[in-house]
Amino acid sequence: MTAATPPAPLLDVRDLEVSVGKTPVVRSVSFQLAPGERLGLVGESGSGKTLTALSVIGLHRAPVRVSGGQILLNGTDLLAMRRREIDKVRGARISMIYQDPATSLDPLMTIGAQITEAIRLHEPVSRAQARNRAVELLGDVGVPSPRERLGAYPHEFSGGMRQRVMIAIALACQPEVLLCDEPTTALDVTTQALVLDLLDRLCREHGVASVLITHDLAVASGFCDKIAVMYAGQVVEQAAAADFFERPAHPYSAALLSASVDLAVDISRPLPTIAGQPPVAGSLSAGCAFRSRCPYADEACAAGEIELHSVGGPGIGGSTAGVAEARCIRPLTDNAFRGNRGQQAARLTQGVIDG
């Protein structure tokens, strides 16, 4: 990850380790984000995506704690900050959008009060100015008749509208980084597309760098510049989005891709699934965490800790997404004899379904 890094990443997460009590659940996660860049953090539920994002903004709660690493925002380590200093960063420079809009808004406060709170916490504006800004923001996120809706309470909004309000709150102070934790998962399918389009547009307009957490590769493919795949608390592959979807390097990535729904596929066949369960935190032994589910695994995979290393030439993405990296001693990209991606994927899922 050192070779093609541009001079100053906006957000630089280095060797982040997050633990629940004494059990590490996120291990040596590193990624970088240039201004305006979009990273997709993908993986199954429980792979540590959400905990990673929450600890970046410091919103994890006991017994979860950050047990190692650095989180640099423009070169300043957020982990070394006092609570008062972090309060100035949250909402102003890093914002977050959460998975469940139904419970993420204060039920006793009007929408207007919740948006103006976000503004007035960081900017010395009057109540009236803040209100006007809130109206603008609500209009921007597509809430109809925004001025009237300021006095409404969250329960009077639909799920999609609540998530729009959450986006308005997150963008209220023009942050540099936006963390989106499964922003559309709780919404119905048509609303999902609308909210995603909105996020896409607003991020572009405001030049916000973003981290999109999702288990849905289709969502990530449309939104992100680069992809980081998490498995059992580790990043197992990181690559430019275009490269990743074309040539996944890690067997887990390949399996994930082939298990995602493809409308072109014959629907009479059962959907491919990845057999087995992800390992439980704390029960990990040395070696590749995916080996028990991997059809290519042998003794060598259990030998020792595998580092994230470069797997192939410079990619076709931009900025920091230069080199594809994977935590695998036999990345699929290196072995020409394994055939093309389709066959690989077929073999992978086939094998595990039969097994």
Next chain:
Amino acid sequence: MAEAVIAATPVRDPRRARLGIPPVSALLLLLIVVLCVCAPLVASAGPDQIDPTHPFAAATGQHWLGTDEVGRDLLSRLLYGGRLSLMVCAGSVALAFVLGTVWGVAAADRGGWVDEILMRGADIAMAIPQILFALVCVAAFGASLLSLTLITGILLTPSSARMARSVTIQETGLDYYSAGIAYGAGKIRLLSTEVLPNIFPALASQAAINAASAIILEASLSFVGLGVQPPQTSWGVLLQQGYGYLYNDPSYALAPAIMILLTILCLNLVANRLSSPGARRAARRAARGGRTVRK
């Protein structure tokens, strides 16, 4: 995976729990009960044995807590008094347990207007502050030991009924119950062999709370002279008598006060234990013994 780790809340003292040692509160409660029940064996003198030459004696080897205004041994009066207090308590709690369980389970099982009537009845009874209702009952029925026990028991019944009803509704809402009914199991049998053991910890917890209330009611009524009547002795009676001599001998009133406090504290703690999820699971296992556990 984080959720899984977080969900596993630690047991306060796993070692004790594994060894099956009851909590301190339960042991202390047992000690109080045993001491009172075995008062004749423990006490150095009879509770009514007067010694006019030694009124308000300080604590000595012979009278551990000293003596009262006519030289009776305070410790033995305390223990004998405890017998009566605990007797009223036990009797009324048992009465409330039986009546309340029948009342609550019937309401939950019948549902509809029967439930409505039974539960509104409980609401009405509970709208009158307990001690005032007790005064009304004592005025109407007198203050004999028997009527005191009955009155207290009946006063505690509505809260037992509410608890029994809510846990029964919870339990019969579970799949195993409707499945049992669907398979043709008798309702009475299901209720008595499956539901009752499962709701027992909740009922026992309520009974412990009721026991604390019963101790308070007895002490309150006896304290104002409308409960246990001297020369019979209870903790409430001792409080009343000690209250008259606060300036001569504060420990006279303090001793029964401390007994009452300790008993209530232990009962509250036991009730907390019983209503905690861990205790519920344990009791369920114990109640079901080796039989197949539903899932």
Next chain:
Amino acid sequence: MVRYLIRRIAISIVLLIAVSMLIFVVLRALPGSPVTARLGTSQGVTQEMINRLTKSAGLDRPLASQYLTWISGILHGNLGTSYFTGQPVSSLIGAAIGPTLELTIISVALSVVIAVPAAIASARRPGGWLDGIITAVSSAGMAFPPFVAGIVLIIIFSVQVHLLPARGYVPFLTNPVQNLRDMILPAISLAVGAAPLVLRYLRNELVTSLDSNYTRTAAGKGASEARVLLRHALPNATLPSLTMIGLITGYTLGGSVIVEYAFGFSGLGALSIQSAFNRDYAILQSVVLLISTLFILVSLAVDLMSWRLDPRTRGRHG
């Protein structure tokens, strides 16, 4: 909206009527009039005297008619007269209600004033040492029946250090300072048991609220720890905890009966004990009904208040 209001008020009225019937029926459940019960054992009482008293108290008429007389009397502000002294019940109650109301209000207020900061301190670090201490102290407090707490306080503050009066009540208007001094120990006696009830409930609600997604959102906006706690968690935790105010009012009204006796207050509690002693049902039934009514009204007020304060139940735009 209006329907909820009407329904809730109607329930309270029905409850009140049912309570009055219950009191009335229980007092007359046993055959024999209170007059015989009271005077029957005394010496020098003639049958003629009993008859006269029975008749004058209206106790020779059928139950339903007696009940209706009582209720219609209440509605006309006439509570009847004491069976024995002949004094009007309303003036007896009028003289006794002051100390009881004052004691109840002060105790409930004191309980809340103790409970809220303690709950906040406790909820900030659930499982921490401060939480542990507060929980332990509140467990101990809950074990104190109010009058036992009163006796212990008298022993400490009146007998040992002669700081505060053990008995007596002076009306506030006569001597405000003395009145408040008289109130301190009884109010604390009641709050010792009542405050932990509010404290525990509020603490648990606060912990839930501080663990919720909306407080995380607030922290994510950059709100300080104090602001998250006071501006977001506290209102959300307080709303459901309001019901506890109704509950401790009932607890305090009941507890004050014996506490008044212990501190020599001539309030409603002392009056009800006195009339229970004398089997003066005319007084007892009205006092008990009055105190129950206060309890029911406070519960109603609290319910309506939480309904009004919660935007989810109050309906669109309040």
